Every structure is written in C-alpha cells, then in structure tokens.
Amino acid sequence: xxxxxxxxxxxxxDAVVPSAKTRRGALAxxxxxxxxxxxxxxxxxxxxxxxxxxxxxxxxxxxxxxGASDAAYIRRMIKIQRGLEISxxxxxxxxxxxxxWIAGTTLLSLAKILENMEIGHNVLHGQWDxxxxxxxxSTTWEWDFVTPARAWQHTHNDLHHRWTNVVGKDNDVGYNLxxxxxxxxxxxxNLGNPLYNAILAPVFEWGIAIYDLELQxxxxxxxxxxALVKDLKALGVKALKQFTKDYAATPxxxxxxxxxxxxxxxxxxANAVRNVWAHAVIFCGxxxxxxxxxxxxxxxxxxxxxxxxxxxxxxxNISGSKFMHLMTGNLSHQIEHHLFPDIPSNRYAEVAPxxxxxxxxxxxxxxxxxxxKQVGSTWAKVFKLALPPKKA
Amino acid sequence: MIRLRKLARAAxxxxxPLAPEDxxxxxxxxxxxxxxxxxxTKVVAETADSATIxxxxxxxxxxxxxxxxxxxxxxxxxxxxxxxxxxxxxxxxDPAITVTDVGAVSGVLVRDTRPGDVLFLAPPQxxxxxxxxxxxxxxxxxxxxxxxxxxxxRTLVPHRPDADVVLIHSARTPQDSIFREELxxxxxxxxxxxxxxxxxxxxxxxxxxxxxxxxxxxxxxxHRAAYACGPEGFLDDAEALWSAEAAAAAAEGxxxxxxxxxxxxxxxxxxxxxxERFTTSLAAGAGHDGGLVTFEASDREVEADGSTPLLDVGxxxxxxxxxxxxxxxCHSCLTPLRAGHVRDLRTGEVHGEPGQLIQTCVSAAAGPxxxxx
Numbered sequence: 196x197x198x199x200x201x202x203x204x205x206x207x208x209d210a211v212v213p214s215a216k217t218r219r220g221a222l223a224x225x226x227x228x229x230x231x232x233x234x235x236x237x238x239x240x241x242x243x244x245x246x247x248x249x250x251x252x253x254x255x256x257x258x259x260x261x262g263a264s265d266a267a268y269i270r271r272m273i274k275i276q277r278g279l280e281i282s283x284x285x286x287x288x289x290x291x292x293x294x295x296w297i298a299g300t301t302l303l304s305l306a307k308i309l310e311n312m313e314i315g316h317n318v319l320h321g322q323w324d325x326x327x328x329x330x331x332x333s334t335t336w337e338w339d340f341v342t343p344a345r346a347w348q349h350t351h352n353d354l355h356h357r358w359t360n361v362v363g364k365d366n367d368v369g370y371n372l373x374x375x376x377x378x379x380x381x382x383x384x385n386l387g388n389p390l391y392n393a394i395l396a397p398v399f400e401w402g403i404a405i406y407d408l409e410l411q412x413x414x415x416x417x418x419x420x421x422a423l424v425k426d427l428k429a430l431g432v433k434a435l436k437q438f439t440k441d442y443a444a445t446p447x448x449x450x451x452x453x454x455x456x457x458x459x460x461x462x463x464x465a466n467a468v469r470n471v472w473a474h475a476v477i478f479c480g481x482x483x484x485x486x487x488x489x490x491x492x493x494x495x496x497x498x499x500x501x502x503x504x505x506x507x508x509x510x511x512n513i514s515g516s517k518f519m520h521l522m523t524g525n526l527s528h529q530i531e532h533h534l535f536p537d538i539p540s541n542r543y544a545e546v547a548p549x550x551x552x553x554x555x556x557x558x559x560x561x562x563x564x565x566x567x568k569q570v571g572s573t574w575a576k577v578f579k580l581a582l583p584p585k586k587a
Numbered sequence: 588m589i590r591l592r593k594l595a596r597a598a599x600x601x602x603x604p605l606a607p608e609d610x611x612x613x614x615x616x617x618x619x620x621x622x623x624x625x626x627x628t629k630v631v632a633e634t635a636d637s638a639t640i641x642x643x644x645x646x647x648x649x650x651x652x653x654x655x656x657x658x659x660x661x662x663x664x665x666x667x668x669x670x671x672x673x674x675x676x677x678x679x680x681d682p683a684i685t686v687t688d689v690g691a692v693s694g695v696l697v698r699d700t701r702p703g704d705v706l707f708l709a710p711p712q713x714x715x716x717x718x719x720x721x722x723x724x725x726x727x728x729x730x731x732x733x734x735x736x737x738x739x740x741r742t743l744v745p746h747r748p749d750a751d752v753v754l755i756h757s758a759r760t761p762q763d764s765i766f767r768e769e770l771x772x773x774x775x776x777x778x779x780x781x782x783x784x785x786x787x788x789x790x791x792x793x794x795x796x797x798x799x800x801x802x803x804x805x806x807x808x809x810h811r812a813a814y815a816c817g818p819e820g821f822l823d824d825a826e827a828l829w830s831a832e833a834a835a836a837a838a839e840g841x842x843x844x845x846x847x848x849x850x851x852x853x854x855x856x857x858x859x860x861x862x863e864r865f866t867t868s869l870a871a872g873a874g875h876d877g878g879l880v881t882f883e884a885s886d887r888e889v890e891a892d893g894s895t896p897l898l899d900v901g902x903x904x905x906x907x908x909x910x911x912x913x914x915x916x917c918h919s920c921l922t923p924l925r926a927g928h929v930r931d932l933r934t935g936e937v938h939g940e941p942g943q944l945i946q947t948c949v950s951a952a953a954g955p956x957x958x959x960x
Contacts, residue, residue, distance in 0.1 A: 266665030277605075277613055284601070324905030327667035329621050330609075332907055334885055337604035353886075436603045444600045 222499050229492040234560055235504045246557055247500030250534060253549050257538050266326050268541045272314055273331070279306035283465070288449045290457035299458075303465035308472055310339045312524025317540040319348055324537075342404035343433045346426055350407050356536050360481055360488045360509035367481065368488060370395075370406050374580045376488045381583040388581035389574075399470035399477075404430055441466060472522070475570050476513070480529040483511045483572035485562035506533035507554060512547070512563035519566065520544065530561065616705045617645035627704040628681070633765045637687040637731065638697045639675060642706055644682060651711035653678040653742035654735040654814075654863070658911055658919070660707030661695055667707065668692045671912045673734035673816075673863075674711060675766075677741035682711070685765060687731040712917060715863035717742070718812055721749050725808050727825055729757040729793070729817030735863055736816055737766050744773055744780045753805045757785040757793050757817070781805075795824035798832065816863040829860040864914065869896065869949060871935035877952040882906045883925060884960050891952045896932060897922075898947040906960060908947060915949035922947050927956035 227240045235243070283302030290296035315338035317323070323331045337344050350366070358364035362378045369375035373392055374385040395402045408426050412418035441462035449458030487508045497505070513519070513527035520527045528543035531550055538546070554561035564572075598607040606620035617624050625642035632638050651657070656673045670692045675685040688697040717739055718724075724743075726736045733756055743750045758764035764784060774782045783804050785793055794800050801808045809832065815825045875893035880900050882888070885907070891900040898920055901908040911919025915933060921944040928939035929950040937953045939945075945958070 262664035262666075263662070264665075266662065274613060277610060281610060281613075321905060324907075326662075326665055327902060327905065327907065329907055330619065334907060335621065339604060433604075436600075439600055440603050448601070 222502055223496050225498060226496055228497045228501050229495045230490065231501070232487055232489055232493050232505065232508060234487055234508045235501075237558060238504075240498075242557065243498065243500035243504060245500075246553060247498065247503055249553055250503050250550070251499075253546055254535050254538065257535070257542050257546065261325065261539060261542070265539045265541060266323075266328075269314070269318075269323050269326075269331060269539070272309065276306055276309040276314055279303070279309065284445060287445060287454070287458045287461040289452050289454055290449065290461050291452060291454040295454075296457050296461055300461040300464050300468075303461065304468040307339055307465055307469040308522055309524075311469060311473060312476070312526065313521055313540060314338075314524075315340065315344075316524050316526070319344055320352060321537045322539050337433075339437070340403070341400045341430075341434050341437050342407045343429045346407040346429065347403065350409065352536070356533065358494070359506055359533060360486070361491060361494055361505075362488050363491060364494070366406070366411070370402065371411055372402070372406075373577060375482055375576060377580065377584060378488060378490070379580075381580075386581050388577050392574075392577045396471045396474040397467045399474040400466070404434065475566070476523045476526050478573040479511060479513050479566065479569040480526060481510055482576055483562060483564070483569045484576070485560055485572075486511045487560075503534055504559065506530070507550070508560055509533070510562070511569060512561075513566050513569055514563050515566060527566075530563075617643075619645070623647045623708045623710065625682075625706045625708050627700055627702050627706060629702060630700050633685060634687075634763055636697060637685060637765050638700070639683050639685045640696065640700050640706075641676070641681060641683040642708075644708055647710065648682070648708060649710045651676075651678060651682055651738075652716045653738040654716040655711040655713040655738075656715075656735065656912075657682070657684065657711045658709035659684060659696070660709075661692055663691060663695055669707075669709075669910050669913075671917075672696075673738070675734045675737045675741075677738055679742070685731070685734045685737070687765070689731075709911075709919075712911075712919075713863070715814070715816070715861060721747065723751040723807070723811045724753070725805055725811040725813040726752065726754040726756075727793075727813065727815040727817070727821075728754070729821045730759075730763075731765065732815075732817030732821070732863070732865065733758075733765050734816075736814060737770075739814070740770070740773065740780070744777050748779070750777075750779050752780050753808075753811065754780070754782045755785060755793070755804055756782065757787055757821070760786055760788045793821070793824075795828040798828065801828075811859075813860045814862075815860060817865070819864065819868065822862050822864060825860060826862065864916065869914075869932035870894075872930050872932045872951040875930060875951075875953065878927065878954040878956060880952050881925075881955070881957045882960050883957055891956075893930060893951050893953065894932070895951055896948050897929065897945065897950050897952065897956065897958065900952070901947065901958070901960070908960065910948060913948045915946055918946065920947045921945065923959040925957035925959050928953040929956060 225240070225244070227243070231238070238246070279302050283299050283306050286295050286299030286302060290299050315336065318331055318336045319333050319338070321333035324333050329335055333348070340347075355365055355367040360368060362368055362376050369379065372395065373388055374381065408423065408430065409418050413420070413423045442459060445462055446455045446459040449455050489505060489509065493505070507530050510529040510533045512530050513523060515527060525540040525543045526532060528547055531543040531546045532540075534550065535546070551561050595607050602610055608618045608620040611618040617626055623645055625644040625648070627640055627642050629641040630638055631641075651674045654673070656671045658669050658671050660667050660669045662668070668691070672684040672686055674682050676683040686693050686696045688694045715735055726739070728736050736754065740752060740754065744752060754770065756764065756770070761767060761784070764786070767784060770782045774780050805811070813829070815822055872894035877890070877892040877895070880889050880891045880897060882901055882904065887904045887906055889900055889904045891897070898908050898910055898913065909920050909922065911917035924939055924941060924943045924945045926941055928937050929945055930937050930953040932949050932951055939953075939956075947958075
C-alpha cells in the first residue's frame with residue numbers, strides 16, 4: 196500500500212497554555228497555498244478570499260434561520276426510523292411466512308440506512324448540537340454500525356474532513372486498501388482492486404471498523420499500544436453487542452414461531468443491503484470522474500477560501516429525487532456537506548443552488564450526476580487504477 | 588423496580604445501541620434513557636404575568652421539600668434552555684412551579700405552556716427549607732419571592748396546629764400579588780397564620796433601614812426564625828438589618844458582662860435569617876479582556892469576552908454544559924479547568940489551578956481557558 200507518510204510535527208500554537216491540548220487546523224488569514232490546485236489556478240488570492248466570504252455568508256444565513264422547524268425535522272426522522280426498526284424487527288419474528296420475510300427485511304434495511312446516513316452520520320458531525328438536547332448530540336450518540344461512534348468521529352471528522360483528498364494525509368483515499376488515485380504508487384497487490392472492492396461492499400461496516408483502528412499508524416509508531424488496545428476493547432464490546440442483537444437475539448426470539456433461520460437471513464440481508472448502499476453512496480462522494488485530489492503543497496498555507504475550494508473540487512454530488520437524497524443521508528449533497536459539515540442536513544438542498552452558482556461564476560467544476568452514472572464512474576476508476584500507470 | 592431494571596437490560600440486547608426507553612418514548616414522551624421529563628397536567632393563571640404549571644414527572648424525580656427549587660428545561664426555537672424555578676406546591680403533593688414572566692424563557696412558560704407539553708427536569712434541590720423542629724417563623728417576601736414560601740405555608744399552616752407563621756409579602760399592587768386570595772383565606776381560617784400584604788405602589792418599599800416597620804408588623808420578630816426571598820436589594824436590606832441588630836445585641840450583652848448569650852437563644856442573629864436569592868449581580872467582568880475558550884472533550888473553541896459566563900459561551904457553541912441556578916449558588920455547573928485562568932464575575936477575582944472545578948455560570952475567561960468538557 197503506497198501511503199505517503201508525513202513525519203512533520205503538528206503545528207504548535209499551544210504555546211500559550213502549554214499543558215493543554217489546543218485544536219489544530221488553524222488556517223492562514225491571507226496569502227495562498229504553495230501550489231493552488233490546477234482547477235483553481237486561474238483564481239487570484241483576492242478572488243479566493245471573496246469566494247470564501249460569499250460561502251461564509253451562505254453559512255451565516257442558514258445559522259440565522261436554523262430553529263424550531265429543523266428541530267422538528269430531526270425528531271420526526273428519529274421517530275420514523277425507530278418505527279421502521281421495531282416494525283421491521285417484529286415482522287422478522289414471524290418471517291417463516293415469505294411475505295413477512297420480505298416486508299421485515301425491507302423495513303429493517305430502510306431503518307438501518309436511515310439510522311446510519313440521515314441520522315447517525317449527521318448527528319455525529321454535530322449538526323444538531325445547537326439544540327442542546329443530550330439525546331441528539333454528537334458527544335452522546337451511538338449508532339447501529341459496528342465501528343464505535345467515537346472512533347469513527349476521529350478518522351472521519353478530524354482527519355478526512357480536515358485533509359479531504361490530500362493524498363498521504365486523507366486515508367479515505369482508498370481506505371488503506373484500494374488504489375484510488377494515480378498519485379498512489381502502483382504495486383502488484385493493486386491488481387486485486389476490483390476484487391477487494393466487491394468483497395468490501397457487503398461487509399462495509401466491518402471494513403470501516405478495522406479502518407478506524409488506524410493499524411497503519413500503529414505500525415508506523417504514530418499510535419501507541421495503549422491507544423490501540425483501548426480502541427480494540429471498545430470495538431470488541433460494540434461488535435459483540437451488534438452481533439448479538441442481529442445474529443443471536445433476534446433469531447432466538449423468532450425461534451418461538453419457528454422462524455429462527457429466516458430471521459437470521461433477514462438481519463444478514465438487511466445489514467448487507469445497508470452496507471452495499473452505504474459503500475456505493477460514500478464512494479460517490481470523492482471518487483467519481485471530475486473530483487480532484489491534492490498534494491501536500493496544495494494545503495500548505497491554505498486560507499479559508501482555498502480550504503473551501505478544495506472541498507468543492509474534491510467532492511461530487513448525486514442528483515435525484517427527494518427520497519434518494521434522504522436515503523443517502525443528504526450525502527448526495529457531498530459538496531455542500533464538505534463546505535459546511537455541521538449545518539443541519541435538511542438545509543443542504545437549499546444551499547446547493549447557491550454553491551453551484553458560485554462554482555459557475557468562479558469557473559470551478561461542480562461535479563454531479565445520477566447515481567448509476569456516479570457509481571459506474573467510481574468502479575471505472577477502481578478497475579483503471581488496478582493496473583500500473585502507462586510508461587510515458 | 589429491580590426486576591424492571593433486569594427486564595430493561597434483557598430487552599436492551601434487542602435495542603442496542605438504543606435503550607428500551609428510547610423505543611418506549613415513541614409511545615410515552617416521559618420515557619428517556621438519558622433525561623428526566625415531565626408532562627404538564629394543568630396550567631393556572633395567577634396574575635396577568637404569572638402562572639402555575641403542574642406536571643407529572645417521569646422516573647428519577649424525587650419528592651420535593653417545601654421551599655426547594657427545580658431546574659426546568661424548555662425549548663425556544665428548537666434550542667434547550669434551562670432555568671431554576673421554585674416549587675410552589677406543598678410537600679407531599681404533585682409538583683408545580685409558579686413562574687413570573689421576566690425574560691424569554693419564563694415568558695414562554697407563562698404564555699405558551701399547555702397541558703400535555705413536555706418539560707425537561709432535574710430533581711428538586713435547595714436548602715431554603717423549613718426548620719427540622721417547629722419554631723415561630725417570620726417570612727419576608729417580595730414579588731415572585733413568595734413562590735418557595737407559598738410551598739412552606741401550604742405545607743405547614745393547614746396541617747400543623749402548633750405552627751406560628753407571620754408573613755409579610757410585598758408586591759406592587761393587589762393585582763400583581765401572587766396567591767393574594769389564597770393567603771388571605773388561610774389567614775382567616777387559621778389564627779396561627781398572620782399575613783400582611785404590603786403594596787409598594789401605595790406605601791413604597793418596605794423600609795429595613797431601621798427596625799421600626801418590623802417592630803410594628805411583627806413585634807416579636809427578633810425571636811423568630813426568619814426566611815426572606817425576593818429581589819437582591821430587598822434581601823441585602825434585610826441582611827443589613829439583621830446584622831445590625833445582632834451587633835447591637837452583642838454590644839449590649841458584653842456591656843452587661845454576658846459575652847455569649849445576649850438575649851436568649853432566638854435573638855436577632857444573621858444566622859437566624861435564611862435567604863433565597865433569585866438574582867446575583869455579575870458585573871465584575873466588565874471592561875476586562877476574555878480569551879480563547881477551548882472545550883476539549885467536545886472539540887470546540889470559541890473566542891469569549893471577559894464578561895460572558897463560560898456557561899453561556901459553551902451553550903452557544905453547542906456544548907452540553909451542566910448547569911443549575913446560573914447565579915453561583917448550586918454548584919451544578921462545576922466543570923474541571925485544564926489550563927488558564929477565569930474571573931469570578933461576582934467579585935472580580937482571577938483564579939485558576941489545573942484540575943480545579945470551575946463554576947461556569949459565574950466565571951468568565953481571563954485569557955485563554957481550557958475546560959475538560
């Protein structure tokens with residue numbers, strides 16, 4: 196696996212309060228990165244700064260509007276999801292009946308997709324923290340997904356969203372498994388790219404759970420043994436609970452009606468459906484044709500405006516119906532989500548046309564397309580990058 | 588109860604990562620794995636700008652003592668706000684708060700609360716409560732300060748023939764005076780309860796600068812355990828009077844050669860005045876610089892000025908800050924300091940040791956501050 200390792204120390208602005216942890220990721224207030232990404236190379240520093248101000252204004256507008264209707268939205272989603280969850284699971288208890296099996300599996304699949312995408316992912320981003328409701332808060336939420344919420348928040352919120360598509364910094368570029376960018380050095384192992392991806396899709400939640408352990412960091416000495424053991428324990432507890440619920444407790448109760456085996460197939464199918472869907476949606480976020488990746492020189496000295504530019508040209512949307520947006524957890528608005536990861540997801544649709552207009556005006560790509568096209572595009576990349584680069 | 592808990596744990600195998608309560612809350616909003624809630628059962632208008640809200644609390648509530656207060660959480664435009672309100676219902680009965688519309692949160696409670704609404708709750712607390720052993724009492728209240736005292740009067744007067752209570756309640760006009768009719772009825776019915784309604788619109792504020800008013804309204808006031816609740820000026824004046832009387836009595840006592848017990852066990856003594864404050868002046872931070880506040884566990888950082896309590900700073904940033912009275916009394920908001928210094932907004936004192944527990948409701952940033960939350 197060709198991962199560029201960066202040994203450079205984190206920036207140390209914490210000189211003021213030496214004993215305490217200071218958050219990283221401060222952006223430069225002016226100037227430009229060492230290298231501006233090719234797709235934005237035509238923009239001057241002043242133009243990029245102006246673009247940053249325009250996007251800030253869009254965010255401020257949403258924050259000012261955010262209120263009771265948004266709170267009602269997430270509560271309604273949670274109610275719908277829980278209704279789907281209990282009705283699906285209850286129906287599986289009598290799934291000896293074929294109709295019940297289909298209905299139960301469908302309901303449970305929908306429940307799991309909603310839980311992970313529109314609710315879990317977005318709550319864990321802190322999109323609903325402003326409500327100050329401890330039941331719907333990024334620091335208390337746990338989701339119906341094998342990886343513990345806190346572990347995922349670290350690799351996703353802290354690392355992926357900060358270093359979006361910077362090869363060598365953002366491990367989401369291939370998840371340490373796939374070669375997803377030509378900058379990543381080719382090795383014979385990468386010939387299996389399509390195979391690995393096909394195996395990964397139906398067990399995606401387990402792939403993410405292993406990914407969140409950051410085993411590569413441990414091997415490189417960047418993660419302590421204590422930290423790894425702690426993460427392994429947390430994962431073990433969580434995985435056992437998840438496994439017991441879906442593959443032991445639910446079938447066990449269903450045995451009372453002679454539906455044990457069918458219930459087990461039902462939960463297995465629901466988890467697989469959710470995994471394949473989540474995998475497809477997430478791969479559409481940064482891998483389709485038209486999205487850019489970046490080098491470390493392109494982030495060195497980045498201003499807020501440049502950070503916004505990188506998020507926009509490094510992400511891709513999915514076009515489609517309202518129901519499709521909901522089922523993707525509004526990750527179909529990946530560009531808007533990467534610009535403003537913590538505004539409520541129900542607001543992305545209203546932001547999208549404004550962002551698209553800005554991209555057009557500044558001559559920046561705004562990548563979007565229907566889901567079949569975007570999924571096809573990511574698979575094309577998986578196949579293409581399995582092969583070594585052609586010698587010039 | 589224990590069997591219920593076992594059942595819940597067994598059921599959680601099927602509901603994880605949710606708790607069974609999270610599922611049950613679909614059917615009954617009082618259920619929650621994480622937070623205490625109550626359902627409003629009745630709302631009674633008291634005066635033009637006050638109302639009593641009765642509620643049925645969920646599991647986790649504990650019965651209140653007369654005079655205690657509870658934290659109530661309500662949502663304003665989707666955002667949870669917590670305030671403390673005194674319980675006006677007598678001990679032993681379903682809880683009720685009496686709220687006067689003085690701000691955004693109390694305004695919503697008074698005007699927009701309907702039976703069936705959900706209130707977020709914290710169990711009752713506070714040590715403004717009746718003495719353990721019966722003794723003659725003097726209650727001094729002003730405005731909404733009557734609320735906790737009403738709970739005491741309702742608890743004590745109708746049920747204890749040996750009660751001996753004098754209440755002096757000050758309000759602007761008869762129309763503004765909460766519980767006026769009920770108090771008058773109780774006084775008619777029970778000879779051991781005397782009430783004086785003092786209307787400041789007619790007579791001006793109760794004058795505590797000398798003992799004259801008290802001597803007239805309650806000649807044996809020096810021999811009573813006194814309770815006072817009302818605005819800050821009212822309480823400061825009462826405190827000053829009790830201190831002055833205690834000093835005078837001590838001087839008299841020592842002149843007569845008795846150093847300890849000047850005038851019997853119930854002589855005016857600052858300890859004999861128990862007060863409940865509603866507001867505290869938090870102006871000591873004005874004009875001072877704040878700093879960058881880092882909420883470490885929540886991964887948030889905010890630039891704060893020198894006069895905003897850290898509690899408000901955190902809440903505005905979406906951090907789940909523990910909170911209580913919001914005036915530096917109850918210590919519900921204690922949060923460990925990791926680094927930096929804070930200014931006490933009551934006194935202006937700057938302090939801060941790593942690991943120290945900070946009262947965020949009365950502390951502002953004095954330079955960069957890191958909190959372990």
